[in-house]
Amino acid sequence: MMLLGVVLLLCVMLVLGLPVPFAFGAVMIYLAIFADTDATTFLISGYWRMNNIVLLAIPLFIMAGGLMEKGRIAQPLVHLAELFVGRVRGGISAAAIIASAVFGAISGSAAATLTCIGSVLVPRLRAANYPPGYSAALIASAAPLGLLIPPSSIQIIYAWITRQSVLECFLATVVPGFILITLLCVLNFILMRRRKDIALEPAPERFTGELVQRGASAVPALMMPVIILGGIYGGIMTPTEAAGIAVLYAIPVGWYIYRGLNRKTFIEAMVQSATTTGVVMVMFFTVMIVSRLLVFEDIPGIAQDLIFSISENPIVVLIMINLVIVLVGMLMDDVSGVLLTAPLLLPIVQDLGVDPVQFAAIIGVNLGMGNITPPTAPLLYLGARVANTKVAQMLWPTLLMILFAWLPTLVITTYVPGVALWLPELLLGK
């Protein structure tokens, strides 16, 4: 009864259009009234949960992403990718997918990836006669790669709430990320191969010279993932420190090398990222309180009984769990999604023998897909805004990308444990 009340209230509040923290605030009020809980302890429990230095990686990665966006750091990455694939149909759009993955390794945020890559590539795609709806759908579908290619904010959160190693969770999503990149590229080439009106980039007179020139220009941008990931995996920095270094590196690179940053754009980027941080972290705060209350009310146990009463077949249970996470991803953002689903569903999947590190990858792929799955689909709407096109024009290509790229990636990640666990085992000896 309690579970039903919470789920119903949350869905109603979200569908009504209340901001996520207020929707969870409503659930807190409901629990204060109907559950045997002391409401005065709610906020202080949220404070103690959030009073953790590890979580500072989230605002710092948001900040790094914001500075890179304004610092025009994406442009040289796109130029370099275009050199390899720009002369075939579907080449520039494939460059968008690859650039999204590389930018994901820099920023750790899907929205920053979408805005940054989209603002650089949409005008080029339009000039080359790519269908506007398709271009926007492709960029929106590739943006969640920012959640899969490390460093990823949601993996930091997942690792923190489930007490797993951040490094293992980072590595768990790499192979699913590469599978997704491959499937998106293949689908893109299949869909674009018959479009004769697409303008192709002329072949450079001297490929090597062009490669050296574009490569040199991209080096400062490409150094970013090297510093972040090298620092983390080399044991030099913690993920939070690496995020701080990423911010400090992005400022001179964006200001003096790519010249996108000046006093005005710098302040704009800082205010925008700080606001995004506030929006994300206050959501985090309220979701944490509710998820703790739900654990106290034994809602995970109730959910487990409910799911196992339908079926005990692991394949069916995993399908149900995936459906639940996709639905959550459709209704709320990835941070709230991981905060809500990880503590509730991890005990269930562990009962089935699923490794918590593999579940990190399952949640990552699911929430990425939820972000582009209508009706809520925050990245789809953001993509429409970045590309200045209608969401309706994006629906069909998005559906194709969900069916032929995202869904197969999800199925493989869910049912083939090695996909998520191979890299952590290889590099960290898990």
Place this chain on the structure above:
Amino acid sequence: MSKLLRYLVIAQKAVIVLCSLLIAVTFGIVVVLRYLFEANLFAYEEWMLVAAFLLYFIGAAQGSYDNSHIKADLLNEWIKSPRTRRRYAIATLGLEIAIGAVLTYWGFLMVAEDLAKYPELPATPVYKIPLAVPLATIFLGFFLMTLYSLMHMLRLLHEPTAGHRESKGDAAS
């Protein structure tokens, strides 16, 4: 009133930018000190987490002012009539204000309860920063968020032509 609000927003922006820079620079110093000078920045977590809470909650208040909090907004997409949209926006804002008021009240109780322990206020071990300081940022954040929701509602009530709240809404992941 609008002048006061403008100053408040400028102050908010200054606070969140300074806190962001402080946090990033501190981590830079921590790494440099550790690897170049083999030294540690002693107990920096104590004041940095206060700056973090200020950033989180004043940033959230700024998000309320900008209307950039994440929301599903499904019904708003389906409502075509501007009049219905306006009524709907006023109703959801009313709900937001009611919830925000409860959260602000809980925040007030939390700070008051902590201050009631005077003279033995709980504080951090090294720099003796009272616990009431970060707790007050939570109260302040919810208070400002509720205030801005009220401001949006009053604006809607006074501007009958306003269809619905424009939202930046892209503050995702």
